[in-house]
Amino acid sequence: MKSIVILISGRGSNMEAIVRAAIPGARVAAVISNRPQAVGLRFAADNGIATAVVDHTGFADRASFDAALGETIDRYAPDLVVLAGFMRVLTADLVRRYEGRMINIHPSLLPAFTGLHTHQRAIDAGARVAGTTVHFVTAELDCGPIIVQACVPVLPDDDADALAARVLVHEHRIFPQAVRWIVEDRVRIEDGRATVCAAPATATLINPALDVA
Numbered sequence: 001m002k003s004i005v006i007l008i009s010g011r012g013s014n015m016e017a018i019v020r021a022a023i024p025g026a027r028v029a030a031v032i033s034n035r036p037q038a039v040g041l042r043f044a045a046d047n048g049i050a051t052a053v054v055d056h057t058g059f060a061d062r063a064s065f066d067a068a069l070g071e072t073i074d075r076y077a078p079d080l081v082v083l084a085g086f087m088r089v090l091t092a093d094l095v096r097r098y099e100g101r102m103i104n105i106h107p108s109l110l111p112a113f114t115g116l117h118t119h120q121r122a123i124d125a126g127a128r129v130a131g132t133t134v135h136f137v138t139a140e141l142d143c144g145p146i147i148v149q150a151c152v153p154v155l156p157d158d159d160a161d162a163l164a165a166r167v168l169v170h171e172h173r174i175f176p177q178a179v180r181w182i183v184e185d186r187v188r189i190e191d192g193r194a195t196v197c198a199a200p201a202t203a204t205l206i207n208p209a210l211d212v213a
């Protein structure tokens with residue numbers, strides 16, 4: 001059974017989608033937030049998942065916050081750490097600790113629009129398509145190997161909220177999908193690029209005793 005730790009900062013709808021997916025061979029061991037008021041903590045607790053808060057406002061600098069965050073994460077010995085709307089930039093040290101086993105969802109078609117306000121920036125740029133990306137986390141913000149993307153049209157009357165809502169539907173679809181692929185050990189990273197291997201073929205068992213003409 002693979003252990004997953006999910007980090008959130010707010011609503012937690014992506015975390016919820018992953019929990020609801022009930023991925024075989026995996027269990028969400030804990031949901032950790034940097035904000036005590038994160039709405040998603042309630043859903044996790046109601047579903048019997050351990051929760052923890054490492055409040056970034058209580059730390060003097062990024063390094064001491066990350067040290068405490070790392071300690072909390074490691075309590076659950078995760079095989080996979082999932083950043084699901086976790087709004088803190090992590091230090092290179094912490095990222096290195098989970099290299100190849102930490103993923104993030106970003107609401108744009110990376111490498112376009114790294115950072116914040118992605119939907120408004122896509123609209124302002126006159127982009128015809130927008131979307132979302134699940135990727136491995138590396139020290140450079142929103143730049144790690146891409147696992148899966150989904151795209152949606154940008155419509156002429158869109159504002160950032162309308163576009164975000166259209167994209168979010170797909171986040172809830174591809175994020176659990178990416179977690180499932182990793183749990184099934186189907187994702188490889190080579191030369192900075194991630195590839196997803198085909199599912200192992202299921203053998204067809206023919207039992208003559210059950211053959212009915």
Ligand code: GRF
Pocket residue numbers: 008009010011012013014015084085086105106107132168171
């Ligand atoms: C999502 O749009 C995610 O892509 C971005 O922040 C939002 C978090 O939403 N990083 P939620 O907390 O999962 O509902």
